[in-house]
Amino acid sequence: MWTRLQDSFLSNDPIEQKFRELGKRSEGVIVAYLMGHDPDPQSFLANAVSLIEGGADILEVGIPFSDPVADGPTIQAAGMRALSAGATPRLILDTIGELSAQFTVPIVTLTYYNPILAMGVERFIRTACDRGVSGMVVPDLPLEEADAFRHMALKHNLDSIYLAAPNTSTERLQSIVNKSKGFLYLVSLYGVTGPRDILSAQSLDAVKKVKSLTRGKIPISAGFGISHPEHVSSLLRAGADGAIVGSALVRIVAEHLDNPEETQYHLKKNISALKQASKQHH
Amino acid sequence: MEPLEKLADAYLRFSRDPSFKKELTKWLENYAGRPTPLYFASRLTDDARGAKIYLKREDLLHGGAHKINNTLGQALLAKKMGKRRIIAETGAGQHGVATAMACAALGLKAEIYMGREDMERQGLNVSRMKLLGAVVHPVDSGSKTLKDAINEALRDWVTNVEDTYYLLGSVVGPHPYPTMVRNFQSIIGREARRQILRQEGKLPKAVVACVGGGSNSIGIFHSFLSDLEVDLYGVEAGGQGMSPGKHAAPLVAGREGVLHGMMTYVLQNAEGQIETTQSISAGLDYPAVGPEHSYLMSTGRTRYVTQTDSEALNAFKQLSQLEGIMPALEPAHAISYATHLAKNLGREDSIIVNLSGRGDKDVDTIARQLPQ
Numbered sequence: 001m002w003t004r005l006q007d008s009f010l011s012n013d014p015i016e017q018k019f020r021e022l023g024k025r026s027e028g029v030i031v032a033y034l035m036g037h038d039p040d041p042q043s044f045l046a047n048a049v050s051l052i053e054g055g056a057d058i059l060e061v062g063i064p065f066s067d068p069v070a071d072g073p074t075i076q077a078a079g080m081r082a083l084s085a086g087a088t089p090r091l092i093l094d095t096i097g098e099l100s101a102q103f104t105v106p107i108v109t110l111t112y113y114n115p116i117l118a119m120g121v122e123r124f125i126r127t128a129c130d131r132g133v134s135g136m137v138v139p140d141l142p143l144e145e146a147d148a149f150r151h152m153a154l155k156h157n158l159d160s161i162y163l164a165a166p167n168t169s170t171e172r173l174q175s176i177v178n179k180s181k182g183f184l185y186l187v188s189l190y191g192v193t194g195p196r197d198i199l200s201a202q203s204l205d206a207v208k209k210v211k212s213l214t215r216g217k218i219p220i221s222a223g224f225g226i227s228h229p230e231h232v233s234s235l236l237r238a239g240a241d242g243a244i245v246g247s248a249l250v251r252i253v254a255e256h257l258d259n260p261e262e263t264q265y266h267l268k269k270n271i272s273a274l275k276q277a278s279k280q281h282h
Numbered sequence: 283m284e285p286l287e288k289l290a291d292a293y294l295r296f297s298r299d300p301s302f303k304k305e306l307t308k309w310l311e312n313y314a315g316r317p318t319p320l321y322f323a324s325r326l327t328d329d330a331r332g333a334k335i336y337l338k339r340e341d342l343l344h345g346g347a348h349k350i351n352n353t354l355g356q357a358l359l360a361k362k363m364g365k366r367r368i369i370a371e372t373g374a375g376q377h378g379v380a381t382a383m384a385c386a387a388l389g390l391k392a393e394i395y396m397g398r399e400d401m402e403r404q405g406l407n408v409s410r411m412k413l414l415g416a417v418v419h420p421v422d423s424g425s426k427t428l429k430d431a432i433n434e435a436l437r438d439w440v441t442n443v444e445d446t447y448y449l450l451g452s453v454v455g456p457h458p459y460p461t462m463v464r465n466f467q468s469i470i471g472r473e474a475r476r477q478i479l480r481q482e483g484k485l486p487k488a489v490v491a492c493v494g495g496g497s498n499s500i501g502i503f504h505s506f507l508s509d510l511e512v513d514l515y516g517v518e519a520g521g522q523g524m525s526p527g528k529h530a531a532p533l534v535a536g537r538e539g540v541l542h543g544m545m546t547y548v549l550q551n552a553e554g555q556i557e558t559t560q561s562i563s564a565g566l567d568y569p570a571v572g573p574e575h576s577y578l579m580s581t582g583r584t585r586y587v588t589q590t591d592s593e594a595l596n597a598f599k600q601l602s603q604l605e606g607i608m609p610a611l612e613p614a615h616a617i618s619y620a621t622h623l624a625k626n627l628g629r630e631d632s633i634i635v636n637l638s639g640r641g642d643k644d645v646d647t648i649a650r651q652l653p654q
Contacts, residue, residue: 064555072437113540167284168283
């Protein structure tokens, strides 16, 4: 478990602290994703609050990109809703600022590299830090091309979080483990984001494989395709330190676009069930 | 990254293997119809009253476009790598058709992603792909054109990476695609250089080619890059004019960005969202461009210009009626620019235009636009 090796890792990084704190009680970390400003800024803010109140440990906020190649239809549609509502990186970061002023949950952003580049890497990172963002995932920026970004993030104490896939080679995985901060984002299956009914054996094997390599150097959060409490328990049992749930939550938003109370009720109920599973997986 | 590294390794290995080269050459000669002629368009030249215009007749290749040079190369590579399922994106449908042909000939399964809008304007090619045994997946996301077809093909590839080979059709995407596709297409320029020396006894003053993703242009430019006396012109789609969303000219009007795993010139708004594009030719309707073009432009070696939809249509009509050659709407942009350029050059000079494909696929579109 993550706690056993915590000694080498005493930082004041909010994300690492969260993993450490929960790890001590043998509890998994639930990372909850929503697309920023989906379907509009006010609803997004209320939805995010429901997730936090429902027990999300880390909030992951998507910043939409017109061409999200790593995402399935659910999150693509969410990005389009946000863009039609006038979402920009700056406006979403401002809303994140409102959240981080009220709540202590660490917030991570997920966006593709082009919107970051368009704003300017340093300006983007500085603004994000200023609004209380603790980490960033950039799915189309591979580690091999990320040096400038990573150093800038380091300079501003922002975690750059990298993705690893089941077919990532041991050698590359090693360098991802060495260069990641916060947590390692394990894409636990082949493909794009989107909820699946069954968690494949492949996903659990991937967790075990990565676990044997990280050896506690960095927490592992597994994502892509997670929607049921049983998914969370089996991933945690396989050795993950956290689980990322995205499309399943975004789908709730999409299903109740005209009914915010219903959205918030379901988000809260859903995240509570996942959180519960993260406490009772052993 | 791993599948790309494996692909890069395999490509490097086979590209140095004489037996692979020999096999590919055999396919290019006996199946695709290489070498293609370099044709002196005398009536077009007379009409322009300037430099001699030569056409590199890639439109005469099997399938009707330069795309087969690349699909044969990559399909052969896929087969050597033990992949049985081939996926591809297509804009105008020419790459889809060329993929379907290469796959049929080599006994591979082909699935083609194509934007819904492109399927509507290139119906003939959709039928051809299906008749050749390929499965065509309509793409309804985004602008329903080439960039969205690439998005969908990439999503398919990451999902089915174990048994699937992604046969990208242009010099775009992540490494090794831009290099690999360029190398497979560079045969165009190698032949053209030899042919012009044989026919004119000297190098041309200029080489002109249309640029969508940029494969036919890189293919013909490559052999002339070190001939600094030869001007290289890439012609982008000027569409309906240069206001945002009305054209497809990233090199002329875009700025540096990252799309589809490459850093290059991209049409985008202030926030980095990719702009929609517009062009009468589906094959040029793409908001980014091969990164090597961006590099060549930055060094000043190549120049990029635009021609509008109506200029391309006029060139189509002109070439059809003066030479009996119906160009695809994509190279019609290059023909149009070359006729302007010829007027400003001496009669002893020559220009080579890459006639990258034939116009049969565009007959419906053109019939709707041109008065009888």
